[in-house]
Amino acid sequence: MAAVKSPIPDNVTEEYYQISQEILVSFPKYRPPLDFFRFRESIATLEPFSRKGQRLSNQQVEELAALCEQGVLFVARSDHPIYSTHICKQLDLVLVDANLREAEIADIFIKAFNMRLEAFFDQPVQMVFDALYRDIMVLTEYLAQDVHRIRALMRRLQTKHSLVTHSVNCGVAGLWLLLMWRKGDVKRRELDRSAMAAFLHDMGMCKIPSFITTKALPLTQEERGKINTHPGAGLKLAEKLGLAYDEMKQAIVEHHERLDGSGYPRRISEGDISNFGKLMAVADSFCAMITDRPYATAMPPKDAAKALLDDGDRYDSRFARLLHTAFVSSEL
Template sequence: MRDRTTIDIPAGLEEEYYQINPEILHSFSKFRPPLNIYRFLEPVGRLAQYYKVGDRLTKEQTLELAELVSQGVIFVSRADHAVYVKHISYQLDLVLLDKHLTESEIADIFQIALTRRMEAFFDQPVRLVFDKVREDALVLTEYVWEDFHRTKALAKRLHGVHTLAAHAVNCALTGLHLFVSGQPATFREGRTARTGLDRLVLGLLLHDLGMTRVPALIRDKTKPLLPDEMQKIRGHTLSGYEMLARLDIKFPEMERCVAEHHERLDGSGYPQKLTVGGISETGLLAGVVDSFCAMITKRIHAEAMEPLVAAKKLLDDGRRYPADLVKRLIAGLAGK
């Protein structure tokens, strides 16, 4: 077998094509890969089509293709990015294996995969579906754990239209970036830090779990809510907390995201009307990202705000929101 490192691949080729590794190939349909495949021809220094989507590989070709992939001469076009992203999003751990994807492309994959998981979970909030959410969330934290700077690209892949699933993913990606941007360089040295990060991301994904118990007619109402409807909305934090218990999820970080994301520093929040010192750091973080992500998406009753405008609005409301977190959010949006 040839050493793929000895092959002279022209500089800039990967700006237009992905180089496939064996794990990605094995995830494809064996005889009918989902996208066009190209082979690098060394003598002429260019790519030629090896397989056209819709055709069928022979058994001999599948064996040859595996060998060519091991040599590093098989590529797919970045023009097929949407197909490739969708494929990997169903087997999210593949992003940890493919070293040829850009951070922006990987951020696309995470957004799609996590949104699909959350849609399934909110539709059927049972332990079996949660375990799938957990698997994908751990891939996300593993990816970020290798390099915290990766959260910048993730935080730019936010949905523009509000749904429960879209909001959950927006909050997880925004909150993850906001959290790690405030950590010292030594943060990643302990196992407990990694475990806490895992649970924080899961907590942000599930923080609005209780909203699944609020009828859609109330959630999406454009007219002012009646007192009993408002009571149902405000009851979603307690409902979510109870649902965590029924799912046998008892991690403090997740419980605080669910129970405290509507608490405010001046005691004007709910359900417990906690004040400064009574709200956990996790609860404060969840509260900032929940409000911010709600404001930057288009909802039935409100247009989306520009992210910097929304963040500055939170900063102006310093009686209720922690200024240090909001300033860090603004700094991230401004690219500082």
């Protein structure tokens, strides 16, 4: 991108950001959905170039491209919801747009994963999964560049409970726990596989009837029995999609197992549960506890982490302590 002769004032970059050529060409060519502004060096300020939805002429399209190449084309940060919704559908754009703030990128990831997982749980087939897979690989590429970026996503855990929001929360929390526990020393292949497993650990729940999963009253024994089949249903779905590698199987089958053998589906105890299974058990329970569910109100994250740490007979204290320490110290 060509350099601008005079620096862009700070007050401009606080309210606007430069749009990259990669982002610009991803928008509809003649009717972009954002307001565009051009930086006038002579008066050191921005002036409107075009309004969202306005039909552009061929000359304006060419001029827009030239302004972008010169580095003097801007969009308003107030239009971030529109901008982020667009990028959600082409998530790899976050890797090339240096003008997005870390917090804005975190918002985009959360929105994108909500959208992708909703589509996948509604139709868990290969074609829909492929789109989710590509987006999760964008996240792992983003984190591989700087593992501490996961903190911005952890600050955006959602408090409304659904299979989708729970899975997004667990994907983020599971990755945070893995990266903090291993102090960032995670090979890319393991990061990719662990991310996929963390986001999809509960996918068997999409096979459970919604009248059971959304029921406000206590479940009957029969209904509880159906809920308890979701790890097996998830494993079958993983095998169908070609995802039956260790991290995926451990996350799906072991996230409801407990150290004292009181969990399900196999009622195995501490020595037989993998480290990743123990990690996902903490992530899964923590993410459930911080959301409003039909039968329980949300707990503050610090209190949820403390409850898990105090329940050392069932949950691995290594992972519960990481969460508790982070929230007590206001790291998150």
